[in-house]
Amino acid sequence: MMHTPVLEEQRRATLARALNLALDKRRQSVAEFPDWEAMRQRAHDIRAGALDRLDEYLNQFERAAAANGIRVVRVATAEEACLYVVAIAKRIGVTTAVKSKSMVTEEIHLNRALETEGIRAMETDLGEYIAQLCGQPPFHLTAPIVHLSRDEVGRILADKLGVPFTNDPTQLTLIARDAMRREFLTARLGISGANFCVAETGSLVLVTNEGNGRMCTTLPAKEGPRVHVAITGIEKVVPALKDVAHLLRLLARSGSGMRLTAYTTLINGPRKRAAGEETTGPDEVHVLLLDNGRRAMLRDPHLREALCCIRCGACSNTCPVYHRIGGHAYQSVYNGPIGSVWSAALWDTEQAATLPFVSSLCGACADICPVKIDIHHALLWQRKLAADRGYTPRWQRLVWWAWRVAMSHPALYGFGSIVARRLFSPAILNRLGKPWTETRDLPPLARKSFHEMWKEEAPK
Amino acid sequence: MQIGLFIPCLVDQFFPQAGLAVARILKRLGHSVEYPAEQTCCGQPAFNAGVRSEAAALAKRFIQVFDRFEAVVAPSGSCVAMVRNFYPELLDLAPHSSFITRVFEFSEFLVDRLNVTDLGATFNERVTYHDSCHLLRELRVREQPRQLLRAVKGLDFVELNDGPTCCGFGGVFSVKFPEVSTVMGEDKVAAIERTGARYVVASDCGCLMHIGGLLTRRDSKVRPIHLAELLGGAP
Ligand code: SF4
Numbered sequence: 001m002m003h004t005p006v007l008e009e010q011r012r013a014t015l016a017r018a019l020n021l022a023l024d025k026r027r028q029s030v031a032e033f034p035d036w037e038a039m040r041q042r043a044h045d046i047r048a049g050a051l052d053r054l055d056e057y058l059n060q061f062e063r064a065a066a067a068n069g070i071r072v073v074r075v076a077t078a079e080e081a082c083l084y085v086v087a088i089a090k091r092i093g094v095t096t097a098v099k100s101k102s103m104v105t106e107e108i109h110l111n112r113a114l115e116t117e118g119i120r121a122m123e124t125d126l127g128e129y130i131a132q133l134c135g136q137p138p139f140h141l142t143a144p145i146v147h148l149s150r151d152e153v154g155r156i157l158a159d160k161l162g163v164p165f166t167n168d169p170t171q172l173t174l175i176a177r178d179a180m181r182r183e184f185l186t187a188r189l190g191i192s193g194a195n196f197c198v199a200e201t202g203s204l205v206l207v208t209n210e211g212n213g214r215m216c217t218t219l220p221a222k223e224g225p226r227v228h229v230a231i232t233g234i235e236k237v238v239p240a241l242k243d244v245a246h247l248l249r250l251l252a253r254s255g256s257g258m259r260l261t262a263y264t265t266l267i268n269g270p271r272k273r274a275a276g277e278e279t280t281g282p283d284e285v286h287v288l289l290l291d292n293g294r295r296a297m298l299r300d301p302h303l304r305e306a307l308c309c310i311r312c313g314a315c316s317n318t319c320p321v322y323h324r325i326g327g328h329a330y331q332s333v334y335n336g337p338i339g340s341v342w343s344a345a346l347w348d349t350e351q352a353a354t355l356p357f358v359s360s361l362c363g364a365c366a367d368i369c370p371v372k373i374d375i376h377h378a379l380l381w382q383r384k385l386a387a388d389r390g391y392t393p394r395w396q397r398l399v400w401w402a403w404r405v406a407m408s409h410p411a412l413y414g415f416g417s418i419v420a421r422r423l424f425s426p427a428i429l430n431r432l433g434k435p436w437t438e439t440r441d442l443p444p445l446a447r448k449s450f451h452e453m454w455k456e457e458a459p460k
Numbered sequence: 461m462q463i464g465l466f467i468p469c470l471v472d473q474f475f476p477q478a479g480l481a482v483a484r485i486l487k488r489l490g491h492s493v494e495y496p497a498e499q500t501c502c503g504q505p506a507f508n509a510g511v512r513s514e515a516a517a518l519a520k521r522f523i524q525v526f527d528r529f530e531a532v533v534a535p536s537g538s539c540v541a542m543v544r545n546f547y548p549e550l551l552d553l554a555p556h557s558s559f560i561t562r563v564f565e566f567s568e569f570l571v572d573r574l575n576v577t578d579l580g581a582t583f584n585e586r587v588t589y590h591d592s593c594h595l596l597r598e599l600r601v602r603e604q605p606r607q608l609l610r611a612v613k614g615l616d617f618v619e620l621n622d623g624p625t626c627c628g629f630g631g632v633f634s635v636k637f638p639e640v641s642t643v644m645g646e647d648k649v650a651a652i653e654r655t656g657a658r659y660v661v662a663s664d665c666g667c668l669m670h671i672g673g674l675l676t677r678r679d680s681k682v683r684p685i686h687l688a689e690l691l692g693g694a695p
């Protein structure tokens with residue numbers, strides 16, 4: 001069984017401060033809308049409606065994007081996606097790529113694939129950049145270093161970049177910006193994800209808070225061919241721009257409590273005119289639409305809902321388990337409540353199959369989700385799938401079988417209950433009750449069970 | 461009304477007084493209360509473990525045992541949530557099947573079905589209330605227990621300002637991931653102690669067992685008590 005260590009106290013406090021701040025800000029910005037519940041429902045209907053007619057919208061997107069000069073490619077697996085990007089890098093002869101934050105590229109381990117081919121992928125989202133500097137995976141869907149304090153960030157930058165230590169956020173941002181600027185101005189390969197693909201117009205929508213997404217996709221380099229590759233899941237398609245407008249109102253508010261992210265970028269294709277006339281904008285834009293297990297999710301009515309996710313991160317912010325164990329404990333690219341649903345759906349491994357069990361099923365995630373995914377019910381369903389796939393050890397199945405047999409025979413249950421009362425003194429119960437009793441007391445068994453009491457004297 | 465009393469395993473084994481209090485209150489209100497002795501478990505533990513075939517066997521049995529009653533009442537939000545929200549999926553029932561709509565958690569039964577909020581109880585203590593997750597988020601029962609508590613004479617009610625967040629019980633979760641569960645419970649207990657209450661009330665014995673186990677381990681003066689027991693008073 002997976003061991004899930006609790007973060008040490010200091011780390012827990014740092015994390016809780018950041019997550020609770022986001023939750024507080026969310027509460028305030030949501031309070032601006034008396035009809036928030038109706039907005040959630042509409043957001044859900046938009047996403048679910050798009051999934052209901054996914055192929056139709058994907059085809060429409062593909063046609064509209066192609067008309068804008070975007071090359072749309074369907075990729076089935078992570079390997080296929082990585083190979084495609086590597087091939088582009090080789091064709092245009094670059095050894096560096098700038099990247100805007102993207103969970104899908106984490107999912108396919110693109111950086112690793114590029115590195116084995118001698119291509120350095122540089123993360124340009126500040127949090128992701130720092131995570132990359134210290135070789136850590138993102139801690140959170142939207143906030144990769146939410147668990148680090150300002151001091152720690154300052155020390156990492158001082159260590160890795162050889163700059164003087166500071167813990168002033170403005171200074172820290174400037175230092176990182178300085179390091180990135182040089183790359184931005186010469187980069188010829190930009191890699192991003194996409195928050196939405198708009199079927200109606202063939203546009204990509206990208207939201208960021210630092211403007212780095214724009215630098216990665218406009219590629220202001222002066223020399224040579226410039227290419228932007230966006231990699232995203234097939235589920236990200238939405239019918240129309242007005243749907244995007246609605247979803248954007250919920251996305252940032254839910255995740256960070258901001259009304260809107262600082263930058264919302266709409267990408268409608270490569271540079272239209274010759275390089276001399278229009279200086280920014282890539283020569284080519286490629287969109288990879290990745291399956292990698294999503295179609296299987298789509299076929300399962302219980303998992304289909306999870307594809308509605310707009311990756312706001314609110315479910316992690318509110319999850320009492322995430323608060324205590326943190327993102328890295330999940331040992332999966334996708335962490336937190338929805339991450340557990342996704343991980344178990346995308347990867348058929350014991351580790352991923354365990355994740356849905358690391359939940360008290362409290363349902364706080366479903367209550368906060370802006371697109372109304374029944375996240376904890378999806379976790380329950382994943383538990384069933386885990387058992388069906390044989391991830392529940394045989395001895396456990398046997399225990400459940402025996403338990404069911406006992407519970408099907410009231411006499412057996414009643415007998416057990418009486419025997420337990422005679423045999424199990426509090427001391428024995430305490431010993432049998434491990435690991436519960438290591439940190440918590442067990443109440444003594446009642447002198448008589450309700451059943452016995454009722455038989456003797458039902459209250460008048 | 462002909463009421464069937466559903467006493468979940470934890471109540472049967474550890475907190476029989478809560479069950480007796482439910483029976484006493486319902487009888488006092490003029491209803492006939494019966495405890496079908498052949499009842500056992502609703503199947504939730506197996507369901508939550510993903511072992512649905514074993515859960516389904518017990519769910520079917522549960523319906524057989526309780527089908528003859530006009531209403532089924534239990535002092536547990538979690539077990540009622542199992543029946544109301546998950547039996548339809550588990551047994552392929554219509555969500556509004558006549559059986560499912562007849563199963564109630566104790567506080568919602570009193571307030572929503574019987575329109576009773578004042579049971580004439582007296583309790584001269586400061587009390588806080590823990591929202592158990594399944595009662596709150598599966599059954600959407602939030603106000604009913606508070607209405608019942610506010611009607612108690614002498615009772616000084618204080619809200620628990622912590623979310624409301626899970627106490628960390630989560631059934632098998634509490635033994636499968638004891639460290640995480642404990643830390644969640646410790647934070648819950650700290651929030652309870654901050655209210656200055658002498659009693660923490662809940663409507664689920666799982667939460668009471670977890671919170672209570674942490675309270676006694678740290679020699680706290682706060683006592684856990686089931687809502688029915690507080691309302692039912694002494695016989
Ligand atoms: S599941 Fe919902 S709350 Fe969680 S990240 Fe996705 S959209 Fe946000």
